[in-house]
Amino acid sequence: MKNCPAPNLEELMGMDDRAIVIFGGSGVDECPIFDDVEWKTIDTGYKETRVVDKAAELQINFPEGLGPGVVEYQQIGNVFFIPRHGHEQRYGPSVTQYKANILAGEMLVRDFLPDDKVDNAVFLATSAVGSLNSGLMDKLGTAFRKYMPKSVVKKVDSVAAKLGMEIPFEVQVYDLVVPHDVKDESGKFDSVFGMGLIVHVNPRPLIDKGLSALFSYKAKANNYFNAVHEKGVAVIIPGDRFSTEAEGVVREKYGDIVGMTLIEAFSAIELGRRYAAATFVVDLDRDASHEHGTLKVMQDLSHSERVPAYMTEVMKGALQYAATAGRTDHLKGAIIPANPDLIGIPKLRKIARELVEKYC
Numbered sequence: 001m002k003n004c005p006a007p008n009l010e011e012l013m014g015m016d017d018r019a020i021v022i023f024g025g026s027g028v029d030e031c032p033i034f035d036d037v038e039w040k041t042i043d044t045g046y047k048e049t050r051v052v053d054k055a056a057e058l059q060i061n062f063p064e065g066l067g068p069g070v071v072e073y074q075q076i077g078n079v080f081f082i083p084r085h086g087h088e089q090r091y092g093p094s095v096t097q098y099k100a101n102i103l104a105g106e107m108l109v110r111d112f113l114p115d116d117k118v119d120n121a122v123f124l125a126t127s128a129v130g131s132l133n134s135g136l137m138d139k140l141g142t143a144f145r146k147y148m149p150k151s152v153v154k155k156v157d158s159v160a161a162k163l164g165m166e167i168p169f170e171v172q173v174y175d176l177v178v179p180h181d182v183k184d185e186s187g188k189f190d191s192v193f194g195m196g197l198i199v200h201v202n203p204r205p206l207i208d209k210g211l212s213a214l215f216s217y218k219a220k221a222n223n224y225f226n227a228v229h230e231k232g233v234a235v236i237i238p239g240d241r242f243s244t245e246a247e248g249v250v251r252e253k254y255g256d257i258v259g260m261t262l263i264e265a266f267s268a269i270e271l272g273r274r275y276a277a278a279t280f281v282v283d284l285d286r287d288a289s290h291e292h293g294t295l296k297v298m299q300d301l302s303h304s305e306r307v308p309a310y311m312t313e314v315m316k317g318a319l320q321y322a323a324t325a326g327r328t329d330h331l332k333g334a335i336i337p338a339n340p341d342l343i344g345i346p347k348l349r350k351i352a353r354e355l356v357e358k359y360c
Contacts, residue, residue: 009033009316013077017117018322020315021080021105023264024126029083031308033315037074039087042107044069045345046100050188054095063088071097071104079315080108084261093239093260099192102267107347122211122322123268124314125277126307128298129234129259130242130285131171132252141169171232173297175281176225177257178215179234180207185251186236186263192270196343197352198336199270206265210325211276214317224310225280232256234279236263242288251285258285271351272327272359278314280307331359 022028047068054060055068066072072087073080084101085091102123109121144167145153160167171177193199216230235251237243239260243251251258257279268275282297283289301307337360340352 007316007320009312009319012316012319013079015078015319015323017113018120018319019078019080019109019112020122020124020318020322021082021109022124022126022311022315023082023084023101023105024311025083025085025128028081028126028307028311031311032304033076033079033312034074034081037076039072039074041065041070041072042104044071044100044103044107045347046097046103048097048099051091051095051097051100068097069100071100073104073108075108078112078319080105080112084264096261098188098261098264099267102264102271102273103192103348103351106271106273106351110351119326120322120324121273122208122318122325123273123275124211124318125262125264125275126311127259127261127277127279128282129177129257129279130283130288131173131175131281132235132248132255132258132285133168133171138168138170141167145169166231169227169229171229171256171281172226173281173283173293174226174301175229176215176219176227177229177232177234177279177281178212178219179257179262179277179279180205180209180212180231181233182206182262182265183233183235183251183255184263184266186238186260188238188263189266192267192348193343193352196338196340196349197356198338199331199334200336201266201270201330201334203266203269203330206269206275208274208276208325208328210321211274211318214321215276215278215314218313218317219278219310221313222309224306229256232279234259234262234277236260243285245286248285257281269328269330272331272355274325274328278311331355333359335359 051068073082082101084096219228233255235255235258262277265275280301283294337356343349343352
């Protein structure tokens with residue numbers, strides 16, 4: 001059997017039978033492939049109350065064509081990039097349009113893909129986070145990895161994996177964490193639908209294992225990060241502030257990293273889309289401050305040979321994965337149709353009808 005060379009990124013981007021959507025920041029907008037790419041907008045019609053109320057409170061004058069419900073994006077072939085905090089204006093984490101962003105991604109791939117290929121799309125995310133690890137077991141695991149021969153570490157890791165265990169080690173600045181689960185303390189989640197169409201989604205698993213494996217595999221192929229953590233629990237906090245001392249002490253008991261943006265994962269699986277995130281550790285929860293080292297770490301990770309190079313490799317794998325992965329199983333038996341015709345947003349009403357047809 002002949003070895004077929006893997007297609008390069010340009011070839012994959014030219015294929016019209018699959019698509020990926022990237023929700024970022026955190027170095028993604030520094031990827032050379034997005035340089036000088038035109039910015040476009042899509043009006044989802046989905047105006048989240050938090051965003052509308054805060055804009056009214058501050059009497060924000062949005063530029064023409066922008067505002068609540070409108071999402072900015074870049075497109076290169078079948079790759080869409082959505083800056084979750086906006087491009088022309090910044091939405092703080094507490095008022096970011098999480099659901100509108102996800103719906104924009106869904107609408108864009110539905111417009112791009114032919115009807116018989118509409119399932120061939122996956123959602124990727126990047127996010128800057130803080131580390132919560134400071135426990136004794138994490139420190140012992142870190143010492144073990146640092147001072148023991150690599151052959152011993154590899155053997156112990158292999159045995160632990162067969163037993164369904166993992167030798168813990170501290171999550172440090174400049175590390176990559178690919179979270180496998182989320183503890184939502186944001187208070188922001190409510191269903192994309194909830195009226196007209198009711199979705200009782202079971203978020204187990206919330207994060208797609210195939211995409212997570214891809215994130216980890218690509219990270220280990222090069223020295224993009226100081227260390228790669230293939231799993232971790234991400235605690236989602238409301239933002240825009242960091243944790244108090246008391247909050248941090250509690251959160252480190254059940255979380256590995258802390259951030260403000262992965263709330264979007266819940267909306268993704270409500271649409272049956274596979275979603276996973278690469279999180280870049282830019283500070284420690286107890287000393288998080290954009291006035292000190294955090295911004296420098298973020299700038300360092302944005303250098304071309306780090307996150308941009310890493311995400312370029314991830315895109316290649318994700319485009320190959322999207323061609324065969326299909327939808328998740330979350331929506332099977334999870335939808336109560338109610339009356340989708342009640343939904344007044346035309347594009348969302350169409351999505352609701354198609355979900356009912358597919359899953360009910």
